[in-house]
Amino acid sequence: MTEAYVLALLPFLAAVGAAATPRMAAIWGLCATLINLGASILLAARILSGGDMRADLGDWPAPLGISLVADGLAAVMLSMTAIVATAVALQAMSWGLVQPRGGQQRSRLQAGFWPLWLATLGALNALFLSGDLFNIYVTFEILGLSAVGLTALTGSRNSLRAAFDYLAAGLAGSLVFLLGVALAYAAVGRVDLAAVPALVDTATGRLALGLIFAGLAVKAALFPLHFWMPAAHSSAAPAASAVLSALVVKGALYLALRITIEAGAGIEVLRIALAVLGAAGMLWGSWMALRAERLKLLVAYSTVAQIGLITLAIGVADDPSTSAMWQAAALLMLSHALAKAAMFLAVGRIAEELGHDRISGLNRTDLRPGVAEFAFAIAAVSLIGLPPTAGFIGKWLLIDGLIDRGAWVWIALLLGGTALSAAYLSRVVSRCLRGGPHVAPGARRPEWRTGDVAALGLATTALALGLGSALPLTLLNGTAL
Amino acid sequence: MSTVLDILGTAMMTAGTGFLLMAAFAFWRLPDLLSRLHALTKADTAGVALIVCGAACMTSGIAAVLSLVLCGVLVALSGATTGHLIAQASLEDEERA
Amino acid sequence: MTSETMYILAGVLLAALAMHRLCTARDALAxxxxxxVLSVGIAMLMLLAGRVAGVTDAVPQAFVLTGIVVLVAVTAALLSLAERISGGDDD
Amino acid sequence: MTQLFDALLAVGIVGVAVAALFANDRFAAVGAFMVMGFLVALSWVRLGAPDVALAEAAIGAGLTGALLLRSARRLRVEPKMCQSRWSVAASGLISIGFAGLLYAAITSVPTVPAYPPLVAERLGESGVSNPVTAVLLNFRAWDTLLEIAVLFVALVLVIVVPVSRVRPAPLGEMVVPFAKVVVPLSVLISGHLLWQGADAPGGAFQAGAVLAGGGLALVLAGAMRLKKPLQGGILRATALSGLAVFGAAAVATAALTGHLLGYPDGQAKIWILGIEAVLTLAIAATLVLLFHGSVRRVPK
Structure with missing residues (x-):
């Protein structure tokens, strides 16, 4: 479990280092991110060869102590985080955070970005590894605070307002979650994850689960509790938006999936509620994305829609001991993280090149589409779920399972959501990639930057993951149920 | 002996509580800052001092009495100082206005 | 009615009143x-849930202590964001 | 008799909470919130949880109250939006239903906590005899480490989003003598709380909060001006040292025993006291900085 210890602890230590020595912050950040990537790969390899791992911190067995649990699902999430983290770190290294408006402010942003970002990484790792509900509450608080810090970094009026609403909503969500934990403690007398199955038996326990899910719904920006999210995600700096949208909301979604797996059968009402809200969110988010005028806002609303899709997948998954449909949700999370991070990084690059992010002004005659537009298009293909991307495999698993059950209503909703996502994403892609008359013959191409490598690399990973989806599926299959 | 001390202590604590209640009432009813401060600081300090003395009568052991006295002294010190600070701050505000 | 029941009622009322205020208030400070207030209510419930036969369980006590410290940190962050928005000086 | 006291206290808590939530005047609301904190602390003493009561009085009521008071004047009062009566009524009804549900849920099952026998069984191995300290710094030290990380992130956030700084009080002739008494006392009390935390109510968080109170007295008296980069730097380094030292201790324990935060046999008390001593200073520094805001260089 050395890898798990490294994953949980190293980012925090590096964050302190980055905060203490602002000039070296980027070096701390890059080193920690790379070690984090190595550790997560090692951990995944260990789990593939040796099965699940478990460590009692301080050698105090649960429920008194806290256990770190590393199974296939956790390994998939950790690797996803590490890959996106590497791309984000590369981007932030090469490009800074915002359009520079003054040396001092820029350096302050740089100095603030790395500690906050490393704390986000550490909180995510700790969350994915944790086997204890109260411990998870604390990781949520770190995650919420550092994500808010990332939102507020640009210092503009809009981002500060969005950050305040984000933090207030996030705190309300985690307090509701904490109330759920308190009730869970009242119901079964302990708060480790292994106690979740027993919660289903009593009314108090079911109310506890309901409150826990309500808190998670706020944190994951599940429709109709998504009100804080589009503003926060669209007003942050691009590297920060990528982290917020690709990773931070995944923390809550992961936990929702984990708890439904642990609880097994017996939470039918909750599952149905999740599926219905998920479907509603998918349709609403898609509709808003269709009407959005700014590119960043479109991508942010597309996140609302995709969260809806993932929640729908969590909701319709059967009892995990009998069916493997929950793996579709995990795979969709993975592909969404890669594609959405690529998309936000690409959008940041496009906006930088154009000087604005209005969709109507995307096709400029004096500028040819560049690498960023290409990355955006690949990411869009994965988000829509066209073969051979990971998004396709996820949706295929989901629809396959639904066909077996004959749940035609859900299938229709899924296909409708897919069609809508194709519609709003092609609004952008068609404008970006259309050659032809609107590009003047001598139009320049944007220069290559190292930051482009990050966006393109992520998008390609999302594409390649569809071909190599056997690997995450093998990992997930090993998850003990 | 102990009953005498008990009665004395209870009486002092009751009186102290009365003082505190009066301070609260004054804070609620008096019209402006300075008169509120005037009522609050004195009645508050006296009330806490009485309660401390009353409690000291009812406890045994020098350690408990000492910490009680410490509480009383701290309240007296900080009450006086903060009252002074608030008054001075309001005076400065008035002069500036 | 035992003392515990009265405190449980107080905790429940704190949580519910705070929720109501959270839904209806617009003012940042409110x-x-x-x-x-909501977190105090939750802390009260957590402590009372762990109270059996007149003894309060130590583990929820530790939870509540952690919660208090976490909340003061988040409150400080919220207030500094709110002050910055009110201040009107964005650089 | 005690039951009457409990009833009065419970009613008082709810009444003051209503005042804190619904008062029109901001200062009255914050004042009521602080009074509520102290009453709640009193009720927790009654419930046999003195550690938490100390923390609630010092941090929950005291420091949070001070923070709110600091901001109450600075925050712009937002114009009252005309909320429809129906939505307020609906929210009220939902809250009443929620309260009923919550009450029924809490009281319907007799809780059988899994922890007390485990804590009792393992307390001897934990190195301290105060069960709350044993849980916080040994059994569930990972929670505490992450909690310090929360403080760290909040500090970074406050530094990134700087606000205008606290104006020291006008120095009157009473302030300096007062600070001369209070600051040494706060150091003394915090040291006492830290040391006694091993066996009796107290510990790093309470001690840190008391020390932070002394620090704030210094700042408000104008005796400690964080404008000087040196003082701000020392304070900031102290604040950062909490997470750094706790994290380093975790690494060291993993290297020594193979278990993250598993202290070597028989040395638990030394490790716990060492970590707590650093945490006390770090928590105090963090809280002072959180209250005071960060150093903001105004270009002039």
């Missing part, structure tokens, strides 16, 4: 206050 919302922050409501969140703080």
């Amino acid at each position: 919302r922050i206050l409501a969140l703080n």
